[in-house]
Amino acid sequence: MSVSLLKKPQMHFGAITFFAKQHKDDVCGSNGLPLTPNSIIIYGRAQILKTIVNPYLCRYLDIIRGKHERTIAVSQYCGKPLSSFIEKSVFSFTDIKRIAYQVLQGLKELHSRNIVHHNLSSENILYENGNIKLFNYGLYYMTDNGKLVSFPIVQLLYTAPEVYLEEFKEIIANPKVDIWSLGIILAELTLNKLLWSSLILGQRIRKVLSLVQSTTSVFERIAREHNCYDRYQAIPADLKEIIEVCLNIYSEDRPTAAELLEKGIFDEFQVQKTDWLSLLKMYEIFTISELYYWWQLTGGDVLQELKRQGLIRSSPPILSLPHLVLIEGTILGQDRNPATLYDPKIVEMPMETLYERFKNISFSCYYPLIQTKSEIIAQSEPEPYDATGLPLVIKEKDPEYQFHRVILLRRLLHGYPFTRDLIVKEAEKDIPPLFRGDIWSALLNVRGDYERQYAKIDKATPTPTDRQIEVDIPRCHQYNELLSSMEGHKKLKRILKAWVNQNTQYVYWQGLDSLTAPFLYLNFNDEAKAFSCLSKFVPKYLHNFFLKDNSAVIEEYLAKFSQLIAFHDPVLANHLYEINFYPQLFAIPWFLTLFSHVFPLHKILHLWDKVLLGNSSFSLHIGLSVLTQLRDRLLNSGFNECILLFSDLPEVDIEKCVILSAETFQKTPGSITHREYENEEFKKTGELDISGVTLQDLKKERCPRISVSDLLELIRNSPDKAIVVDIRNITQFNRCSVRDSINIPFSSVCFSENKIENVGHHSNVLKDNLDKIVVVVGDEETDLELFPTFLLNCNVKFVCVLHGGFNILLPISPTILASQNHIS
C-alpha cells in the first residue's frame, strides 16, 4: 500500500547523545555578561550540519538540547556498521574500491565545508546494499574541534598519530587526519582483519604512536604484524598504493580527498558526464527531514526513546547532591555522575507508530493535483483532509493534516516563483511550521539571486554602528537557543551590518535586531535569505520608520492608531483620551518592531503569518486587538496603572489576537488607515483616494477619514452596511444628497452635552448602530471635526468622515445622489 512509500530503507534515523563541558565557577565573558552555556554553542554550530545533503553522508535531522547540558544529535541511520563485516570475507577488492571511493566522496564534501570528521572508523561507516554512508561526522565540528566537551573525540586505532602527539591542545582541524583513518579502514578491509583487536587501551595508543618511528611502509608493517603478508601481496597494486599513500606518517605526503579521487583507480565509479539522468536532480515528494517531522508529530520523542533504550540513565538526583558548597562556588563532595560520561552508542528510532498512523493515506495524496481545468479529474481527487475550524495550534500538531500540507507546499515551493499565487492562497489557510521560512520569503517576493546579492555586501569592515549592534545582540530574544548561541550572534551581527551597509538612507535603530530575529530564526542556515526577507519586509511594512528623523512617520502612524481605536471602540478611546494615555506612551516599540520586541518568538511567528498577507496597516489592527484583550483592565485603570500595565505587558493570547485583528482588518475600509507616509509603491493614489492630509490636521481629528472610493464601494455593494449622515443644512440636503442618507443639520445640534438624543429624531438609528459604518458627509460650511467628535463622545461606533466633503460626490458616475424634493 501507500505506506510503503514511507518505508524506504534509507528513511530511518537514530540518535547519539553526549554532555557538553560545564563552565567552571562563575566567569563572565568579555562583555560582562554570563558565558553562553557550551551546549548552546554546540546547538548553534550544529545547525549548519542539517544542510549537508550527500548520498554518502547520513543526513543530520535535528539537534536537541536536554537538561543539564545534554545534547542529542538525530540523524539518518540506515544499514550496518562496516566493522560488522570485517573478518567475514564478504568484500571483493572491487567492493573495497567502491567503499574507498564513496568514503572519499563523503570526505571531500565535508572538507570543502571546512568540516573535519576526526572520528572516522569502520564503526561509523554504515553499509547497505553496496553503498556506504558516513555517520556521526559532525561531532568534532559541532563541539568546536572538541573544545566544548570534556571527552576526546578520537577513534583509538583509526586516529592519526599526530592527533595523539598534539595531546589535547589541537586548536585547528586538519582534514588529513581523516585520510589516515581511511587508510586504516582500508587496511582492515583488504587484510580482512580487525587490527590489534587483542590489545587494551594503553597498548593501542602506544601502537599507533609507535608507527611514527617506522621507516618502511606502514601498511606493510601492519600486514606483517597481523600475519597477513600473503594477503597483503595479493592486493591489487593500485589499491595498495592508495592505502600506502593514506598511511603516510607525514601529512604532507598524504593527498587530500579531492586529489585521491582524481586517481585512475576510481575512474569506473565516476559519474559519466553523458549520463544525464544521474546528473539531473530528481524531485522527491518528501525527504527524510519531512519524515522526521511527521514522526515527531505522531508522538515520536527522541528523549523518551533514549531513556527507554537505556542510553539516558538517570540516577536519582538526591543521591548525587554535593555535601558542601563554599561561598566562592567551590563544590565539595559531589562525585562525577557516571551517567554523564560519553557513550557513543546509537539508538535507532522505531517507526511503527508513524506507519500505523499513516497507513490509510491513499496513494494519490502523495501526488496532489495542483492545477487542472477538468472538473472530472478534479472530482476524482480524494476529499481534502478537513481541519477547518480547528485552532491553529491543533492544526500544527495534527500529523495527517501536516502530512497533506507538507506534501502540497513542498511541491508549490519547488515551483516558486511561478506558483507564488498558489502559495499565497495556501498561506491564507495556514502556514505549515516546517516550511515557514520558505513560505515567508515567497510571500515577501524574495528573488532567486538573493545569495549572490548578499555575498556582495561588505559585512566585515567596521562601522560606527557596530558598537550599538554589539550591545543589542546579547539582549535580543536570548531565551531562544538559536539566537543565544555564538553562531546566532555572529549571524545576526552580519545581517544587521549588511542592512546598515545597504540602507544608507536609514540609521540603525534599536529594535532592528528584534525585527531581524524571526527571519534569522526561520532561516538560520540561510543568512542570505534572512537578510533578503528583512530587506523586503522593511520597505513594505515599516517604510521610513528607520529614518534618522522618523518622528513624522511615527506620529502619523500613532495618530492613525488613535483613530482606529476610536473607530472600533469609542468607549475605550474616550477613556484613554480622558486619562491622557496616548499611544506615544506605549505603542512606539510595538509598531517600530512590529511587535517583535514585545512577544516571544513563537507568538511572533503566528502573528506575522497574517501580517505578511496584509498590508502595512495590519499592525495597527494587532495593536487594537492587544488593547481589546486588556480592555477591562484599561477601563478600570487610571494613568499610572496603565503605564505600569504596559511597562511589562501581560501575557496576551496570540491566537485570539490574530483572529481579532484579522476581523477588524476585514471590516475596516482600507482608506480608514490611509497614511501619507506609506510607501508609494503600495499606496493607492487615485483621484478618489485620500491625499494631502497634513500631519497637523490628522493629529487634530479624532475620527478617521474615509475615501470616496471606499464610500462608493460600500453604498453600491452593501448599502445595509453604511449609514450616511449628511450634516449640511436641510435645504442643501433636500436639493441633492446621497440616496438613503439621513440629514442631521450641523446647526441643529447642541454640542454642550454628550447626549446622542441631541441630534434629534435620528438619534435612535445612531444609538442602536452595532456594525454599520457611519459616514459623516459635510461641506466647507460645516465643521467636520466637532460633529464626528461629538458622535464619538456619545460612544457611537464606526464613525468616519468623508474626505473631500460632499462636493466630491457630484461628478461621480453612475451617481449615488438623489434629490429629496423629487422623491417627496
Next chain:
Amino acid sequence: MARPKESFLYKNMSYNFEHLIEIPFEDSIDELTHILMSKHGIPRYVEEELLEDLARFVKERTVEYNDQRVMNLINGAKDNKINIEEITKKWEKVLKEEVTEYGEQRCASDNELFATAYHKMVHSPALETMLQLEHMYSQTVRQKAKEKNQLIQEMSERQSKEMNSAVDRLEKDMTESQINGLVARHYEDHALLQGKLNSELDTIKEAQRREYREWLMQMLEQNQTTSSLPTPNSPLTPMPIESIIPSVNFNNGVANVPVLEESFTIHLGSQLKQMHNIRILSANVMDLCSVDDSRQSSEPTPQILQTALALYSNDLSGLVLMADNKIGSRMTKEFQDICDRTTEFHFSHLEDQFNKISNMSLGYLKRDSQSNNRNSHSELLQAGDFYVTRHSNLAQVHVIFHMVSDDSLRGTNINSRHPIILGLRNILKTACSNDITSLTIPLLLQYDMTEEMTVSWCEKRAELVFKCVKGFMIEMASWGGSDLKNLQFMLPQGISNQVFQSLTEMLPRIFKVSNPKILK
C-alpha cells in the same frame, strides 16, 4: 604544538595589490573577493578569476600550514623530544575518565539499587503498606523514646528525693563528702542509664533500618512474581495500637496559632514569560520538618505520602536553615532532635552526615588554605558557605541547606554583596542543577523573632531578599538546569499581621504577578 593563526600575504600581480590573509581562513572567500574588488576598484569581469585565485591561495596555504604543523610534531617524536610514554598515559587517563567504554565498569551502588526499588514500590499499590510500616516503625521508636524519657525522669525524681533527704540529714548523720559522693553517684547512674537507653534506641533504629531495607527488596522480588504484599513480622514492628498510651496533647495550643500565608503566581522574563509559584508564610520552620505525631493515630499523615513519592524523583524539595560555622552545633539542636525522633531508612544518620561534611571541609580548608582565595585563612567555614544534608523522615522536605551565617545579619546595612546573599545564589544554583524544584527560604534571613525586627527593618530586609532572589531566578533560566517551580518565603512565627501585610503587598511590586483569568 598547536600554533596560533598565521598571516600570509596575498599578492595579486595582474591587478597589483596585496592583502594579508589569516590561515586558517574561516570566512567566506566569496565575500572577501567582493570586499577586495570594491577596495581596489577591480572591474567586475575579473570577479571569477580573482575568486578562483584567492580560493587556490587559501587552500594551498592551509594545507601547507597544517602539514608544517604535523611535520614538526612527527619530527619531535622521531627525535624523542616528545615523551611518548607520558602522552600515552595522559590519553589513557582522559579516556578512562570520560568515555563509558573505557571507564571502570561500575556496578550500581547499594544506595542506587535501593533507590530504584523504593521508587518503584512507592509508585505501586504497595505504597500504603510501606507507609503503614514506616509509620509503625516510627511509633515503636517514639514509644521507646518516651519510655526512655520516663525512666530517666523517674530516676531523676528518685535521685532528687534521695538528695533532699540526704541534705535534710546533713546536720545529723551526713557529711559533706558523703553528699558529694552521692552527687557523683547520681550523676554516674544518670549518665549510665541515659547511655544505655540511647544505645538501645540506636540498636532498634539500626535493626529497623536493616529489616526495612531487606523487607523492601524482598517485597520487590515477590511483587515481580506475585502481586501479593507480605508484611513483616518481627518484634521491631510495632505493638498493638491499644497499648500506645494516649498522651496529653500539650502541643495543641501552639499548633492552633493561625498560619499566615499568601500565594502568588508570578512570571519572569520580558518576552518569554516563565511561571513560578511563590508563597509567603509565617510559621515555625520546624513544622516543615517535624512529622505531626500528636494525633497518635495508626495512619501516617498525608504529607508524608507526597514526600515519599518525590524522594527519588526529579522534583525534590529543599529548605534553607541557618547555622553557625560549627557543623552540627547546638544551634541546630532542635532540628537534630526532630531527625532523631524516627528512623532514617534511606540515608546516613544526621550525625554521620555532619561528621563526613566536617572532615571534608577540614581536609579542604587545611590543604588549600594558602591557595584558595577565601577572605579569612581560617579552617572554619565562613558566612555564605553552606552544607547539605539529605533526609527521608522529615515532613515536607528532602534536602536541607545549612547556611553558615554570622552576626552581621542582625544589622540594617546588608546589601546584595553580603556573603549570605551570595550563598543564597549558590543555593539556588545548586537547587537548579540538582533538580530541587521546591525551595523554602527565610525571607528575613532568620527564623527567630529578635529585638531589632522593627517594621522598617523587616521591610528593608524583605525587599533586599525579594529583589536578589528575583535576579537569581532570571539568571537561573540560562543555567540549563531544572526550573524552580515553587518558592516559599518563610517569616518567623508570630510576626505581626501588619508586617505580614506590608510584605505581601511588596511582593507584587517586585515580581510581576500573573493576570488572573476572569471568566466572562
